[in-house]
Amino acid sequence: MVEGTLGPEPTRRHFISWFLGTSAGAFLLSVFYPVGRYLIPPKVEESMAGSVKLTIKPQDVKPNSGQIFKFGSRPAILIRTPGGELQAFSAVCTHLQCTVQYRPDLSHIWCACHNGHYDLNGKNIAGPPPRPLDPYVVNVRGDQIVVSKSA
Amino acid sequence: MAAPDSRRGRLRTWLDERVDLAALEKLAKKKEIPVHRHTVWYYFGGMTLFLLMVQVATGILLLLYYRPSAEEAYESVQFLMTEVQFGWLVRSIHSWAANLMMFTLFVHLFSVLLLKAYRPPREVTWFSGMALLALALGFGFTGYLLPWNVLSYFATQVGTEIPGVIPLVGPFLRRLLRGGDEVTGATLTRFYGIHVAILPALTVLLLGLHLFLVQKHGMSIPPGVERRGGGRRTMPFLPHFLLRDLVGWLSALAILAALAAYLPWELGQKADPFASAPAGIKPEWYFMFMFQTLKYLPSYILGIEGEIVGVVGFGLGGLFLLLIPFLDRQTARGQPSRLFTWIGIVIIIYMIVLTYLGYAVSPTK
Structure with missing residues (x-):
C-alpha cells in the first residue's frame, strides 16, 4: 500500500476486522460460558436437620470410647468420657476435614491425617488444627440419644 | 530371495512418494547425542516416556472393567483383581508404573535443573516440562481415588481441602474439584473424567510440544x-x-515386572x-514431603492459619521453580551460577528428608 493514500479501503478493512474480532469473541463466549457454568456443580439441598436420633443406645457407649454417627450429610462423633459423661462434636477436623476418632490410650479426640489433638471439650490442644470441633448438645431420653445443634 | 527384497523396495518407493520417508530418514540420521560425563541423565526423559506408554496401555485395559460410581467402583476393581484373568497384574502394573514414572520424572526434572538445561533457548521446553509435571501429579491424585478405598477417600478429602484454604477462590475451587460440597460419588465420577479424558488430552498436546522442542534444540x-x-564428542541417535x-x-x-508380580498393589478397605x-x-x-510439612506447621503462624501458610508457600515454591529460567540470569549469560545449583540441591535434600520423616516418624506422635 502506498503511504499517505488513506482512501476508503483501510477504514473498511478496519471495520471488517473489528466485526470479525467481535464475532469471534462472541462465538468463544457463547461456547465457554455454558461450558463454565456446566462445570460448576448445582447446589444440592442439604439436610439441615437440627437434631438426629441415634440408633446407638446409651449403654452401648462404654466410658473412654467414641463412635462416629451421621449428622445430616456429615460425620459426627459421640464420646463417653472416662468420667461417664456423653458428649458429641462434629467429627470433621478443622484442619483439612479428615474424620477424627477417639483415642482411648490418650483419652481424647485425635485426627489421624495430620496428627491433630482435641481435648474432651473439643478444644484443639496440639498439632495443626486451628479451631475447636463444633460441639453438639446430647440429650438422653430413656434409652434413646438425641443429638442436636447447639442454639 | 530377490523377490521379497524388490517387493519391499517397491513398497518403500510407494511410501516414499507419498510420505517422504527420505526426509524423515535424513532427520533421524542427523540427530546426534553429545557424549560427556553427564550423558547418563539424558536417558531419564525417555524412560519417563516409556512408562507413560505403559500407563496408556494398562489404563485402556482397566477401562474395560472399571465402573466409575461410588456404589460400584470398589466392587468392580475387586472383581477385576479376583475374577478377571491377569486383572491383578494389569492393575498392579498400572499402579507401579505410575510410581516409577513419578520417580523417573523427578530424576529428569532435577537433572535438567542441576545441569542448567533450562537456559536460553530452552525456556519453553522447561515450562512445558513443568506443566507435564503438574499433569502427572494430577494423574496421580485423581487416579488414586478411583478404587474408592479408605486411604484414597481421605487422601482426596485432604487433597481437595488444600486448594480450599486458598483465600477468596478456595471454596469455589473446592466445589469445582469435588463436584459438590463433600467428597462423594460425584467427586469420583468427576475425577474419572479428568483422569481418563481431560488429562490425557492435555498431555498429548504438551508432550507433543515438549518433544518437538527437544528435537528442535537438540x-x-x-x-x-x-x-x-x-x-564435542557425539554419538548418532x-x-x-x-x-x-x-x-x-x-x-x-524388568523393575516394573518384578514389583508388579512380587508386590501386587493392594486394594484395601x-x-x-x-x-x-x-x-x-x-x-x-x-x-x-508436602503432607509431612503440613503436619509440622503449627496452627497459627504470625496470626495466619498454618495450613494457609503451607499451601501458599508450596504454591510460591512451584512458581519459583517454574520461573527459574528467568530468575537465573547468570546461567542465561553463560556464567557459572553456584546459587542456583545450591537452590536445586537444597530442594532435593528438603524433599528427601521430609519424605523420609513421613515414613520413619510414628504416625501417632
Missing part, C-alpha cells in the same frame, strides 16, 4: 562441561543412542464416608 550440553571444552535407550526401557520394564480416618494414613510418596 540435547543441552551442561554449561560446566562446555566451559571445560567438553561435549540412530542406532547408538536409541539402542542404549532401549536398554534403559528394558531395565525399567472400601471407603466409608462415616468412618474415622485410619491411623497411619499416608498419601502417595510423591506428595509425602
Whole structure:
C-alpha cells in the first residue's frame, strides 16, 4: 500500500476486522460460558436437620470410647468420657476435614491425617488444627440419644 | 530371495512418494547425542516416556472393567483383581508404573535443573516440562481415588481441602474439584473424567510440544562441561543412542515386572464416608514431603492459619521453580551460577528428608 493514500479501503478493512474480532469473541463466549457454568456443580439441598436420633443406645457407649454417627450429610462423633459423661462434636477436623476418632490410650479426640489433638471439650490442644470441633448438645431420653445443634 | 527384497523396495518407493520417508530418514540420521560425563541423565526423559506408554496401555485395559460410581467402583476393581484373568497384574502394573514414572520424572526434572538445561533457548521446553509435571501429579491424585478405598477417600478429602484454604477462590475451587460440597460419588465420577479424558488430552498436546522442542534444540550440553571444552564428542541417535535407550526401557520394564508380580498393589478397605480416618494414613510418596510439612506447621503462624501458610508457600515454591529460567540470569549469560545449583540441591535434600520423616516418624506422635 502506498503511504499517505488513506482512501476508503483501510477504514473498511478496519471495520471488517473489528466485526470479525467481535464475532469471534462472541462465538468463544457463547461456547465457554455454558461450558463454565456446566462445570460448576448445582447446589444440592442439604439436610439441615437440627437434631438426629441415634440408633446407638446409651449403654452401648462404654466410658473412654467414641463412635462416629451421621449428622445430616456429615460425620459426627459421640464420646463417653472416662468420667461417664456423653458428649458429641462434629467429627470433621478443622484442619483439612479428615474424620477424627477417639483415642482411648490418650483419652481424647485425635485426627489421624495430620496428627491433630482435641481435648474432651473439643478444644484443639496440639498439632495443626486451628479451631475447636463444633460441639453438639446430647440429650438422653430413656434409652434413646438425641443429638442436636447447639442454639 | 530377490523377490521379497524388490517387493519391499517397491513398497518403500510407494511410501516414499507419498510420505517422504527420505526426509524423515535424513532427520533421524542427523540427530546426534553429545557424549560427556553427564550423558547418563539424558536417558531419564525417555524412560519417563516409556512408562507413560505403559500407563496408556494398562489404563485402556482397566477401562474395560472399571465402573466409575461410588456404589460400584470398589466392587468392580475387586472383581477385576479376583475374577478377571491377569486383572491383578494389569492393575498392579498400572499402579507401579505410575510410581516409577513419578520417580523417573523427578530424576529428569532435577537433572535438567542441576545441569542448567533450562537456559536460553530452552525456556519453553522447561515450562512445558513443568506443566507435564503438574499433569502427572494430577494423574496421580485423581487416579488414586478411583478404587474408592479408605486411604484414597481421605487422601482426596485432604487433597481437595488444600486448594480450599486458598483465600477468596478456595471454596469455589473446592466445589469445582469435588463436584459438590463433600467428597462423594460425584467427586469420583468427576475425577474419572479428568483422569481418563481431560488429562490425557492435555498431555498429548504438551508432550507433543515438549518433544518437538527437544528435537528442535537438540540435547543441552551442561554449561560446566562446555566451559571445560567438553561435549564435542557425539554419538548418532540412530542406532547408538536409541539402542542404549532401549536398554534403559528394558531395565525399567524388568523393575516394573518384578514389583508388579512380587508386590501386587493392594486394594484395601472400601471407603466409608462415616468412618474415622485410619491411623497411619499416608498419601502417595510423591506428595509425602508436602503432607509431612503440613503436619509440622503449627496452627497459627504470625496470626495466619498454618495450613494457609503451607499451601501458599508450596504454591510460591512451584512458581519459583517454574520461573527459574528467568530468575537465573547468570546461567542465561553463560556464567557459572553456584546459587542456583545450591537452590536445586537444597530442594532435593528438603524433599528427601521430609519424605523420609513421613515414613520413619510414628504416625501417632
